[in-house]
Amino acid sequence: MIKKRYILNFPPESGDKAFTYHLVKDYDIRINILKAEVFPGKRGSLLLELQGKRNNIENGVKYIQSHKITCEPLDKRIHFKEENCIDCGNCTAVCFAGALTMNRESWKLEFDKNKCVVCELCIPACPLNLFEIDFR
Amino acid sequence: MSKIKTYAEINQKLKSGKAVVLTAEEVSKLAQTASPEEIVERVDVVTTATFGAMCSSGAIINFGHASPPIRMEKIRLNGVPCYEGLAAVDSYIGAAACNPDNPEYGGAHVIQDLLEGKDVLLEAWGKGTDCYPRKYIKTKINIETINEFTLFNPRNAYQNYNVAVNTTKKMIHTYMGTLLPNLRNATYSTSGELSPLLNDPDLRTIGIGTRIFLGGAQGFVVWNGTQFHTTKPKNEFGVPVTNAATISVIGNLKEMSSGYIQGAYYEKYGVSMFVGIGVPIPVLDADIARRVSINNSQIETSVLDYGTVGQPKLGQVSYEELQSGFIKIKGKKVRTAPVASLSKAREIAGELKEWLQNGKFEITQPVQHFPQNTSLNSLKETEADND
Numbered sequence: 001m002i003k004k005r006y007i008l009n010f011p012p013e014s015g016d017k018a019f020t021y022h023l024v025k026d027y028d029i030r031i032n033i034l035k036a037e038v039f040p041g042k043r044g045s046l047l048l049e050l051q052g053k054r055n056n057i058e059n060g061v062k063y064i065q066s067h068k069i070t071c072e073p074l075d076k077r078i079h080f081k082e083e084n085c086i087d088c089g090n091c092t093a094v095c096f097a098g099a100l101t102m103n104r105e106s107w108k109l110e111f112d113k114n115k116c117v118v119c120e121l122c123i124p125a126c127p128l129n130l131f132e133i134d135f136r
Numbered sequence: 137m138s139k140i141k142t143y144a145e146i147n148q149k150l151k152s153g154k155a156v157v158l159t160a161e162e163v164s165k166l167a168q169t170a171s172p173e174e175i176v177e178r179v180d181v182v183t184t185a186t187f188g189a190m191c192s193s194g195a196i197i198n199f200g201h202a203s204p205p206i207r208m209e210k211i212r213l214n215g216v217p218c219y220e221g222l223a224a225v226d227s228y229i230g231a232a233a234c235n236p237d238n239p240e241y242g243g244a245h246v247i248q249d250l251l252e253g254k255d256v257l258l259e260a261w262g263k264g265t266d267c268y269p270r271k272y273i274k275t276k277i278n279i280e281t282i283n284e285f286t287l288f289n290p291r292n293a294y295q296n297y298n299v300a301v302n303t304t305k306k307m308i309h310t311y312m313g314t315l316l317p318n319l320r321n322a323t324y325s326t327s328g329e330l331s332p333l334l335n336d337p338d339l340r341t342i343g344i345g346t347r348i349f350l351g352g353a354q355g356f357v358v359w360n361g362t363q364f365h366t367t368k369p370k371n372e373f374g375v376p377v378t379n380a381a382t383i384s385v386i387g388n389l390k391e392m393s394s395g396y397i398q399g400a401y402y403e404k405y406g407v408s409m410f411v412g413i414g415v416p417i418p419v420l421d422a423d424i425a426r427r428v429s430i431n432n433s434q435i436e437t438s439v440l441d442y443g444t445v446g447q448p449k450l451g452q453v454s455y456e457e458l459q460s461g462f463i464k465i466k467g468k469k470v471r472t473a474p475v476a477s478l479s480k481a482r483e484i485a486g487e488l489k490e491w492l493q494n495g496k497f498e499i500t501q502p503v504q505h506f507p508q509n510t511s512l513n514s515l516k517e518t519e520a521d522n523d
């Protein structure tokens with residue numbers, strides 16, 4: 001069993017496919033919708049956490065992609081210029097998902113991207129502007 | 137009577153490589169098993185450091201004269217306004233200065249760009265005079281082309297600082313970071329037991345002329361910092377429980393490194409600059425040994441509500457609690473986050489320690505101590521102004 005987060009972007013024409021139903025029924029995947037921005041007749045974006053057997057998730061993702069929906073692991077959509085980070089901690093003040101935390105020994109920033117819920121608060125909170133998240 | 141050492145004795149030991157230098161964190165640990173009397177015997181210098189956003193910073197720049205020359209009466213560097221009220225080609229660029237149309241790029245970023253060797257666009261205007269006939273110049277400058285490039289910061293390295301929280305229902309954006317509504321986070325900024333002015337709270341060894349680590353080079357304390365306040369309430373360990381003393385520092389930016397100077401932008405607040413400062417404290421006697429032995433559980437600071445006018449105090453917490461990740465305010469568990477870099481401060485304390493051990497850095501006795509019993513005026517509005 002693995003648990004992994006994906007960002008889905010779908011074009012207007014694929015908006016109303018019952019793909020979540022198929023993911024559950026055909027691939028035995030547990031779905032947790034963490035964030036959704038869907039406008040009928042327009043593009044939409046979803047942040048999903050998929051839980052299931054590794055090969056089921058891989059096949060489920062292929063199934064989604066075959067319906068003109070882009071589906072990419074969340075960590076591929078988070079761009080963090082880690083090499084410029086000064087470990088000030090400002091971003092950890094706003095990250096309630098616990099993705100950004102300070103290591104209490106080294107006082108260096110730790111980033112567990114798989115805990116991110118794309119609240120996007122860290123983007124303006126970083127005084128060095130090191131975050132970019134490609135959700136929409 | 138316990139041992140007393142002089143600056144000259146300590147410098148002699150530093151020169152011969154026999155001095156014992158510890159960081160303030162190391163000495164705090166040592167103090168768990170050693171008394172102040174033993175520490176004076178065993179330790180010669182303690183290094184302290186901080187790496188935080190310090191808005192009251194900036195650089196003196198001399199651009200050099202062009203031919204024909206210009207008396208610069210309005211100056212922009214990459215569009216950022218610089219002070220024009222000095223001699224023809226002298227200027228001061230404040231870290232927080234910015235062009236309102238491009239608020240995310242400010243003086244601190246210009247200083248950083250120059251430090252990194254990048255070209256910066258200079259534009260200047262003058263009315264044209266008999267001796268300075270030119271009225272306009274537009275050219276590129278960099279760290280090699282300018283003459284003096286001097287970091288001169290009127291107020292740095294606050295001795296302690298408040299914890300910021302927000303009790304209102306609205307998220308607020310401050311220089312202490314983003315404060316979530318309903319007391320959902322708390323931010324703090326000093327490096328606690330590693331912080332320079334907390335290790336010498338009565339400023340016995342830090343004064344005018346003290347040689348320090350500044351931005352990766354040797355710099356100096358030149359004056360007390362602005363808003364220098366020595367009569368704030370202190371706790372039982374003699375440490376002020378809120379922001380108190382400050383220092384004004386100077387150093388040659390041409391010798392500094394961009395790893396210790398960093399431009400920053402705070403959403404809906406503005407530009408500031410992270411500055412790395414390290415201060416060596418000579419262990420002259422048992423009193424100083426006791427001061428540098430202070431640890432995070434003994435240093436306390438005030439929790440202020442940044443969401444409410446007047447910033448009422450909601451409580452008092454120790455750095456040990458702050459660094460644990462949670463504090464209690466009004467019976468509520470509140471998550472804490474630093475807004476200054478302890479890991480960078482440790483790097484600085486370590487580097488300064490190396491400089492001292494390698495005989496590259498001499499400690500200095502202050503030429504003059506800072507004033508005592510100071511407090512602050514607030515800005516009053518006279519009745520006539522409100523007519």
Ligand code: SF4
Nearest residue numbers: 095116117119120122
């Ligand atoms: S967007 Fe940033 S602040 Fe929000 S959960 Fe992800 S990492 Fe944390």
Ligand code: SF4
Nearest residue numbers: 085086088089091126
């Ligand atoms: S706010 Fe930016 S610079 Fe500071 S720790 Fe987070 S990512 Fe690093």
